[in-house]
Amino acid sequence: MRVFRRAETLAPCRSLLQGLALSILISLPNLALAQSHGQAAGAPAITASHAILVDYENGSILYEKAADAPYPPASLTKLMTMEVVFQALEERRMQMDQEVLISPNAWRKGGAPSRGSTMFASINSRVKVEDLIQGVVVVSGNDAAIALAEAVDGNEMEFAQHMTQRAQELGLKTANFKNATGLYDPEHKISVRDLARLTAHIIREYPDYFPYYSQRDFTWNKIKQQNRNPLLEMGIGADGMKTGYVKESGYGLVGTAVQNDVRLIVVVNGSPGMKERGEDAKKLLEWGFKNFEPRPLVKEGVVVAEASVFGGDRNRVPLVTKQTMRVFLPKGASDRLLVRAVYTGPLRAPVAKDAEVARLKAWRGERLVLDSPLYAGTDVGPGGLFRRAFDGVYELTVDLVRSAFSKLKRT
Secondary structure, eight states, rough: OOOEEEEEEEHHHHHHSOOOOOEEEEEEESOOOOOOOSSSSOOOOOOSEEEEEEETOOOEEEEETTTOOOOOOOOGGHHHHHHHHHHHHHTTTTTTEEEEEEHHHHHHHHGGTSSSSSOOOOTTOOEEEHHHHHHHHHHHOHHHHHHHHHHHHHSSSHHHHHHHHHHHHTTTTOOOOOOSOOOTTTTBBBBBHHHHHHHHHHHHHOOOTTGGGGEEEEEEETEEEOOOGGGTTTTTTTTEEEEETTTTTTEEEEEEEETTTTTEEEEEEEEEHHHHHHHHHHHHHHHHHHHHEEEEEEOTEEEEEEEEEESBSSSSEEOOOOOOOOEEEEOOOOOOOEEEEEESEEEEEEEEOOOOEEEEEEEETTTTEEEEEEEEEEOOOOOOHHHHHHHHHHHHHHHHHHHHHHHHHOO
C-alpha cells in the first residue's frame, strides 16, 4: 500500500514571497494506509489542563491536550536550566569538580530562608558542580539552580536570557524564561509540547548526566531529601524527569519510562494536586504502552521530498531523514495518514548538507501524530550572477501578484 506525501512550502519569513504557498504531490511506496478514526479508543480521563504523550525516538504523538498553549512551568523550568549547564560541561566551560560559590543572593532567594525547594546549601559556602546538579535534578533546589546560573553567566538575569536563546536554537518556539528556578513571572512560559521536545533532547544528547534524574534521594548538610518524581516508585519503568508547582498553573510533571525497548515521554500540567499529577502521568504512560505499537514510516537516509532553493547553484535540495522514522498507531489498526514535508521557503542559498531545513509531519484525520526534522541531503552553494538575478526578478514578480491579490481581498 502507499501513502501520499505532500512537500509544502509555508510562507517565507524574510522573503517577498511571504503569504504564498507552493505544493507538490509525491507518491512514495511501502507505507501503511487505512482509514483514520482520530484518537485511540479508551484514552484516559485526566485532571491536567495541558498534557502530551510522545514517543522518544522520533516524536510520534500518542495524546495531546492544549499541547501548544504556553503556561508557567514552575520547576519544570529546571530542565532548561540543566540543559544550559550540561552544554557548558560538554564544552568544558565548566568542570564537574569545579567549586561554585553559594552567594548571598542564591541563599536568600533559593536557600532555607526562601521556604521553597532547596538543597540547604550554606551561605558563602563552595559546592562542587556535581553536587549542585544533584541539588537541582533530585531535590529541585532553587539555591543550587541560582548558584549554577551565576557560575555560567555571572547573574541569573543573564542566564535566563541565555536559556531563552538556547531554547530558540533547539526549536522550542514557545519558550521564554525570566529566571533559572521557575518562580512565577507572567512572561515566563513554555508549552508541554516544547517540554517534551526538551526532555527528548536531554536524554539523547547528555547520556552521562541523564542517570541523575533516576536518583532516588540526595543528602546535603546532613539533610536527606527524596526525589519528588512519584513515577519512580510506581513500577512502570520510569527513570526521570521533573516535577513543578506554582499556584498560577497548578501541579506539573515531566516523566519518561521504558517498556519493551520503547521509551515514552509524558508531560502534564494544571493538575489540582500532587497525587493527581502523578496519577495523570501514570495513566497516560500505561495507556500508551498498552494500546499503541510502532509502525515504520520512512527508512533512514530516504529522500522524502525536495525543497525549492532561491539563489543557489541548484534550484532544489533533497530532504532526507537521519534515522528510521516510525509512527505509533493503535494496536491492530492501520490508519490512513497524510504525510507532509513542510518547510519555510523557498530556502535561501547557501544551504549546508545535514542542516535541518524542514519537518516531516503526519496526521491521522485532524490529529498531528508525527513532527520530526528533515535535513538537506546535499550542499547548495551560491548561484551565478544570472541565476541570482533571475530568482530576484521572479521573486519580485510574485510579490507584485501577492500585493495585488491582497488589495483585492481588502476591497
